[in-house]
Amino acid sequence: MARELSHVLGGTWREEQSPLADQLEVLTESSRLWILVEAVTDSLAFRLAEHADLGRFLLSFPTWTITEVMGGIADRxxxxxxxxxxELIVEPLDFVARNxxxxxxxxPVLTSLGPWH
Structure with a gap:
């Protein structure tokens, strides 16, 4: 599936070895994706709006919950x-830390949230 996804979105894919599960990582050429939001818990479950048949995807972070990263998303x-x-956007951020x-x-930023027609 990762190969097909990289073809749809442009980019490359690789298989990651993880002690928790087999994971596939797709590095796309696009920093924007239209998604169908399926569930918001500690992570964001979604499908690609124009390719929902490719299956369900999960956006999660090992040290933060999705609500910490994308505040207010569950309520929205x-x-x-x-x-x-x-529209799921990958927004580059730069800053100088205290050290x-x-x-x-x-x-990740979720914009233009509304009903699917």
């Missing part, structure tokens, strides 16, 4: 009647 999704659709080290990372 539950306010929508029926299926929710949104004067330059930190760069990518933060």
């Amino acid at each position: 999704v539950s306010a929508i009647k029926g299926k929710a659709v949104g 004067a080290l330059h930190v760069r990372y990518a933060r």
Whole structure:
């Protein structure tokens, strides 16, 4: 499936060895995806809006819950009647930490959240 997903989104894929489970990582050329939000718990379960048949995906973080990263998302999704659709964006962030080290990372942001028609 990772091979097919990388074909749809552009990019490359690789298999990750994890003590918890087999995981596939797809590095896409796109920093934006339209998604169908299925559930918000400690993670974000979703399908690709235009390729829902590819299956369910899970966005999670080992040290944070999804609500810490994407504040208010559970309330925003539950306010929508029926299926929710949104644009998942990877936003690059740069800052200087207290120890004067330059930190760069990518933060997921869910925008344009609304009902799926």
